[in-house]
Amino acid sequence: MSHDDFATEPVEGLPELPPEGERILWQGRPAWWQLTWESLSVPWIAGYFVFLALWRFGAVFDLMPFGQAVGASVPFLILGALVIAGLMIVGFVQARSTMYTVTNKRIAMRIGAALTVTLNLPYTQVKNASLSLRKNGTGTIAIEPSSEMPLGYAMCWPHVRPWYIRNTQPALRCIPEAEKVARMIADSAEARVSMPQVERNDVGAAPVAAE
Template sequence: MNHHADHDDFAFEPVEGLPELPPQGEEILWQGRPDWWTLTKESMNLKWVALYFVVLALWRFGTMVDQVNFATAFAASMPLLILGGIVLAMFMLVGFVQARATVYTITNRRVAMRIGAALTVTLNLPFSQIGRADLALRRDGTGTIALDLTDDDTRLSYLVCWPHVRPWVLRRTQPALRCIPDAERIAHMLGEAAEARVNTPQIARRTAAKPSAVAAE
């Protein structure tokens, strides 16, 4: 498979999000990033993390309110809420940095994904190697487009690609354009470009055989 990974964090990008200039005939149709807030909420499970610390604080308050006065019990539960706030702030910072470091690119030939904040990786996924694209759309218009690859020999690391993957699909990692705005329009554009590319006849060139010389008798 034409799968390319570039691990140089400081490599010069002639075009943002691409490790090299597109070859002749290739056109960039769209480039974008995840919505950082949606990405953070989904990939970091912010609601469950917040609920966890709230439940801990309530449990602490409930176990102490029968033994001490209300103010003392409330003061004893506050450190858990403060700790929860710090954890949530750290998660939001990670989500923001991840989104800003990401560039998704759709051309008339492939999907390219420059992902990773600490370890930068660029995935080049030709349309011919994408079997299906599944759209998960949200009410606010953001959505995730998961790419099911046809090459069984290609194994992408879930941890290396996270959070730019289809959640909880571990056996066969599906790279994904995660939490992008206007996702329905982008998915439609991707489908049209992929269909046009796959249906374009490919002309293979080969060198014509040289005529053999036959000795005259």
């Protein structure tokens, strides 16, 4: 399911070359600003510091001249700008260190800025996928794995469906042309799941086809 990605990648985003018969259909990264905005709660943090500045202004407005009251509020706005700038750096690094890969057999997610991990999600172990689309065309495709693939929310963050902590759903976050990629995944998963697979039950037994 996962692979610690310390060796040189033979194909960007994959720890090893795809096996025979597997074709890469799409690769991409999150849109860094959209990822920062959504996963790092930039609107809420910006609003918090604006609230602090307004609260400070209201608290001192009757005690000092207008200009000094404004000056007393400005440090909160500067602090907020510094915090948001730091979050933008984090979001940019997260996006640049990420590579999502869609093949005809699986979804692979190379994630993690400090500790890089590659998640492999075969279509045969995916129960469902959902698309959340934005007006600008970017979107998030959340993958609901089978119970055989327990995943940790912290390990996958921010590449997860928000607030699905107990039943973690890894997600292709904030990707361009999300609707096109979702359709590609649906078609590939349908073809893969409907394909008979050969399994061997006992030593020496003949292989049988299983759906």
